[in-house]
Amino acid sequence: MDATAIKDAGAGRTAASITLENIGKVYPDGTVAVGDISLEVSAGELAVLIGPSGCGKSTVLRMINRLIEPSKGRILIDGADVAAQDPVELRRHIGYVIQNVGLFPHQSIRTNIGTVPRLLGWDRKRIRERADELLELVGLDPNRYGGRYPHELSGGQRQRVGVARALAADPLVLLMDEPFSAVDPIVRGRLQEEFLRLQASVRKTIVLVTHDIDEAVRLGDRIAVLAEGGRLMQYATPADLLSRPATAAVSEFVGTDRGIRRLAVTGVREAMRPVGQIEEIERLPTVDVSGTLYDALAAMLTGDALNVVVLEDGTPVGTVSRSALFDAPSAEATATA
Ligand SMILES: Nc1ncnc2c1ncn2[C@@H]1O[C@H](COP(=O)(O)OP(=O)(O)OP(=O)(O)O)[C@@H](O)[C@H]1O
Numbered sequence: 001m002d003a004t005a006i007k008d009a010g011a012g013r014t015a016a017s018i019t020l021e022n023i024g025k026v027y028p029d030g031t032v033a034v035g036d037i038s039l040e041v042s043a044g045e046l047a048v049l050i051g052p053s054g055c056g057k058s059t060v061l062r063m064i065n066r067l068i069e070p071s072k073g074r075i076l077i078d079g080a081d082v083a084a085q086d087p088v089e090l091r092r093h094i095g096y097v098i099q100n101v102g103l104f105p106h107q108s109i110r111t112n113i114g115t116v117p118r119l120l121g122w123d124r125k126r127i128r129e130r131a132d133e134l135l136e137l138v139g140l141d142p143n144r145y146g147g148r149y150p151h152e153l154s155g156g157q158r159q160r161v162g163v164a165r166a167l168a169a170d171p172l173v174l175l176m177d178e179p180f181s182a183v184d185p186i187v188r189g190r191l192q193e194e195f196l197r198l199q200a201s202v203r204k205t206i207v208l209v210t211h212d213i214d215e216a217v218r219l220g221d222r223i224a225v226l227a228e229g230g231r232l233m234q235y236a237t238p239a240d241l242l243s244r245p246a247t248a249a250v251s252e253f254v255g256t257d258r259g260i261r262r263l264a265v266t267g268v269r270e271a272m273r274p275v276g277q278i279e280e281i282e283r284l285p286t287v288d289v290s291g292t293l294y295d296a297l298a299a300m301l302t303g304d305a306l307n308v309v310v311l312e313d314g315t316p317v318g319t320v321s322r323s324a325l326f327d328a329p330s331a332e333a334t335a336t337a
Pocket of ligand 1: 027028029031032033051052053054055056057058059060211
């Protein structure tokens with residue numbers, strides 16, 4: 001396959017699927033960083049890699065853009081084997097965001113964002129327009145920040161510039177290695193929220209590495225839990241992972257407060273009963289059918305009620321009781337030693 005395979009495969013589209021087929025990495029000193037991992041990230045999905053320190057998360061990520069070569073297995077982007085492509089060319093079509101951003105200190109923010117477009121030979125006007133468009137997209141006023149240098153920005157702002165730079169050439173895939181961990185928890189929360197909005201509009205295929213289970217649950221469409229030696233313990237949606245951890249080890253990893261976390265990622269329909277099983281529904285607090293169990297709990301607590309009425313287009317379609325909130329398929333029941 002020629003060097004422009006990724007670009008051509010992506011013509012007219014903005015995201016590509018990623019397939020890991022039995023990939024593994026043994027470093028020359030014998031360290032097994034990644035055992036044998038197979039998983040698929042659909043185009044436009046955000047997959048999170050999570051697990052304890054040293055379990056091979058960064059190695060997996062860096063194998064996707066060929067900063068590290070796998071010892072075995074294949075990685076396909078939209079069905080094309082990355083091993084058959086020129087690594088430098090490949091990386092121009094894969095955005096990469098790392099923890100401390102790695103902005104060039106002596107270049108303006110605009111110039112930093114234009115790095116890959118310049119390598120791709122875009123003309124100056126187009127690069128400038130693209131940089132300004134991306135600054136807007138990540139919530140930074142181009143007139144105010146475009147001409148500044150990285151040290152003239154806060155940590156959170158630099159992180160946003162890192163995301164803008166990774167998106168500059170409209171990559172099909174975005175790899176993010178602990179992108180929000182260098183900032184304090186309040187800024188992190190805000191960045192995560194902005195990032196979700198951004199992803200809703202650009203819909204890239206993203207693989208994101210984190211240590212933080214809350215971040216994983218908040219951002220991921222799917223979460224891959226890795227264990228020491230780069231073993232894949234479970235690959236599931238946040239709701240599935242929290243309600244049905246595959247093993248006791250996963251259950252322990254996702255934490256004892258997973259019941260509360262699960263509420264935020266589970267729709268009210270999961271716990272809804274038909275209307276008519278309780279009286280006087282007109283006195284009860286309400287929640288929209290598009291809401292989560294967490295919204296239902298909040299409505300109950302605010303309304304000092306044990307039940308909540310679920311509305312669809314303003315019409316009651318069911319009720320949820322406080323006890324039903326926690327009646328998910330029992331994690332313990334499915335967990336094995
Ligand atoms: N060049 C190398 N040579 C030998 N071993 C390495 C090399 N790079 C990484 N490792 C080892 O491979 C394993 C996986 O490392 P990796 O950086 O992928 O883990 P990680 O899950 O991203 O860790 P962290 O969360 O701490 O960043 C670790 O045991 C690490 O020490």
